[in-house]
Amino acid sequence: MFAVTGITGNVGGEVARNLLAAKLPVRGVARDVGKCAAWAERGCEIVGADINDAAALTAAFQRAEGVFVLVPPSFDPSPDFREARAIAETLRTALEAARPGKVVYLSTIGAQATEPNLLTQHTIIERVLGQLPMEITFLRPGWFMENSSWDVAPATKDGVIPSFLQPLHKPVPMVATADIGRVAAALLQETSNPHRVVELEGPQRVTPNDIAASFARLIGRPVKMEAVPSATWESLFKSQGMKNPTPRIRMLDGFNEGWIEFEAGEAGSRKGKVTLDTVLQTLIERAGKS
Numbered sequence: 534m535f536a537v538t539g540i541t542g543n544v545g546g547e548v549a550r551n552l553l554a555a556k557l558p559v560r561g562v563a564r565d566v567g568k569c570a571a572w573a574e575r576g577c578e579i580v581g582a583d584i585n586d587a588a589a590l591t592a593a594f595q596r597a598e599g600v601f602v603l604v605p606p607s608f609d610p611s612p613d614f615r616e617a618r619a620i621a622e623t624l625r626t627a628l629e630a631a632r633p634g635k636v637v638y639l640s641t642i643g644a645q646a647t648e649p650n651l652l653t654q655h656t657i658i659e660r661v662l663g664q665l666p667m668e669i670t671f672l673r674p675g676w677f678m679e680n681s682s683w684d685v686a687p688a689t690k691d692g693v694i695p696s697f698l699q700p701l702h703k704p705v706p707m708v709a710t711a712d713i714g715r716v717a718a719a720l721l722q723e724t725s726n727p728h729r730v731v732e733l734e735g736p737q738r739v740t741p742n743d744i745a746a747s748f749a750r751l752i753g754r755p756v757k758m759e760a761v762p763s764a765t766w767e768s769l770f771k772s773q774g775m776k777n778p779t780p781r782i783r784m785l786d787g788f789n790e791g792w793i794e795f796e797a798g799e800a801g802s803r804k805g806k807v808t809l810d811t812v813l814q815t816l817i818e819r820a821g822k823s
Contacts, residue, residue, distance in 0.1 A: 539603035547714020594631035599721035617654035621661035643793035650783035675706030704738035712805030
């Protein structure tokens with residue numbers, strides 16, 4: 534049996550779908566089991582557990598051949614990343630007690646970066662889980678192509694998309710959640726070295742201008758990217774309710790300046806199959822139904 538956290542989300546759902554397609558038993562782990570009816574109908578065992586509840590996670594992970602661990606994103610962490618440190622200890626406690634056969638932890642590109650930024654949360658958790666005496670894979674995907682869900686409205690309404698990724702011609706390692714889920718499910722079924730890192734991006738790197746060009750093709754109107762001046766980021770993010778925007782700003786700096794990159798570089802990363810056009814088409818269709 535394979536335990537999948539975050540089964541109600543995009544990535545966790547993709548992991549579960551791939552495991553079920555391989556005729557493997559799945560235990561869905563969710564904070565709100567009321568959202569899991571469709572998974573129960575597909576034959577999944579459903580258990581409730583919060584990422585901060587070590588006892589509930591221990592019960593959810595017990596007797597599992599493999600566990601997929603996805604930590605809910607925190608875009609406005611405390612300056613000392615105390616939330617990530619607490620989650621790391623909770624996960625270590627639960628995994629040590631449950632002793633699953635193997636673990637795949639969804640980390641991020643740039644988890645090895647030494648400059649503090651929003652992704653440091655995964656650096657902290659990787660470091661703690663790396664001490665566990667069990668087989669664990671840290672899956673480090675690139676920038677999610679699905680982040681462009683925020684771009685659908687401005688692309689269709691105004692034809693101008695604001696971009697924090699700059700310069701607009703700089704290629705960025707991006708990947709679709711479908712590829713992440715497919716690879717994570719495969720990793721859960723593999724036998725590997727005790728601890729390993731797998732870095733994942735899409736078929737080719739994508740520039741902000743590429744995103745605009747793809748939208749233009751798909752919606753049939755001119756679309757362009759417009760860089761958001763970095764001097765405005767702090768005030769903009771605070772106006773949106775963020776208390777501590779510095780980690781987010783530094784993450785964007787890392788992508789733009791190039792120090793958030795795969796540890797093995799582009800040559801050493803696995804390549805996914807799903808294209809940007811495929812993802813954007815899905816996002817456009819979904820927006821049209823909402």
